[in-house]
Amino acid sequence: MRMGLFGNKSKRKKFMQGNNDNTMTLHKNLKFTAIEQYKLIRANLDFTLPDNEKCPVIGVTSSMRGEGKSTTAVNLSYVFAEKGSKVLLIDADLRIPSIAKKLKIESTPGLSDLLKGKGAKISEFQSHLFDNWFVLPSGDIPPNPTELLGSNRMENVLNQLREVFDYIIIDLPPVNIVSDAISISSLISGMIVVIREEYTEKKELERCFRQLNLSNVNILGCVMNGTETGSKMYGKYKKYKYYQHYTTE
Ligand SMILES: Nc1ncnc2c1ncn2[C@@H]1O[C@H](COP(=O)(O)OP(=O)(O)OP(=O)(O)O)[C@@H](O)[C@H]1O
Ligand SMILES: [Mg+2]
Known part of the structure; x- marks a missing residue:
């Protein structure tokens, strides 16, 4: 696998602190080159x-927090929708959800409420962003996310959604912190x-792949999330690369 890993502590700290203006890293505010990379x-x-496969369901995860899962999930769902496909983005990080905040929509009701079986129709839970781009936010934070994400009810919800959408992109928590991503993995087409x-960190990434491989997760590929360039924090996307198949060589 190609990669250059990475131990710059000061950059790491800056990334962890995040950026108050998330919008600069999202869909319509992205630079042309970044959008082109997402299209790739x-x-x-x-x-x-x-x-x-009628409606592929693609999970997005990483080894640790703050690596750009939610940003990737938003932008990827956007470029699929932009091409004309009917796309649903699901915030399944039921512990620290962020999609609603990033997209400036209400976070409830959402997935957790749906999984708790409050009886409402799925369509009442999702927000319509534009033409064919929909979002199912997290909903209230539940006490048992791992169980909910691997449940029969989750399977039923996905089966119903597969009938309606062309692609479903699911934003997940990191593999090395909680087992939620592993728990949902058998219900989805594959994981990015x-x-x-x-x-x-290299050792965290190795741990993440070990975990995914042990659980027989179908790894669709990796996205290299960009570095900062220039003087402004998070000012630019440097590059996104997609490695089609992960191998340990
Ligand atoms: N390529 C990038 N360039 C600049 N800033 C970025 C980039 N990718 C992500 N960010 C910023 O880094 C922070 C973390 O990104 P994001 O929320 O997508 O990560 P995450 O992996 O979903 O985090 P968490 O594990 O906490 O859910 C956010 O403030 C986001 O705007
Ligand atoms: Mg996230």
Whole structure:
């Protein structure tokens, strides 16, 4: 696997502190080159996913917190929708959800309420962002996310959604911190692993892949999330690369 990993502590700290203005890293505010990289990821995914699958369900995870999972999930769902596909982005980070905040929508009701079976129709839970781009926010934070994400009810919800959408992208928590991503993995088509340049630690990434492989998770590929360039923090995306198949060589 190609990668350059990364131990710059001061950069790491800055990333952890995040950026107050998340919007600069999201869809319509992205620079042309960044959007093009997401389109490349989209094209590679289309190539990797089985042709006959009606509505691929793609999980987005990483080894640790702050590597760009949610940013990747938002932007990827956006470029799929932009191409004309009907797309649902689900915030399944039921512990520290962030999609609603990033997209400036209400976080409830959402997935957790749906999984707790409050009886409402799925369509009442999702927000419509534009033409064919929909979001299912996290909902209230539940006490048992791992169990909920691996539940029969989750399977039923996904089966119903598969009938309505062309693609479903699921934002998940990190593999090395909680088992939620592993728990949902058998219900989805595959997983994308986000790696952040000069942030992700090699040993954490190895642990993450060990974990995913042990659980037989279908790893669709990795996204290299960009580095900062210039003097402004998070001012630019330097690059996104997609490694079509993960190998340990
Ligand atoms: N390529 C990038 N360039 C600049 N800033 C970025 C980039 N990717 C993510 N960020 C910023 O880094 C922070 C963490 O990103 P994000 O929320 O996507 O990570 P995450 O992996 O989902 O984190 P968590 O594990 O906490 O859910 C956010 O403030 C986001 O705006
Ligand atoms: Mg996140």
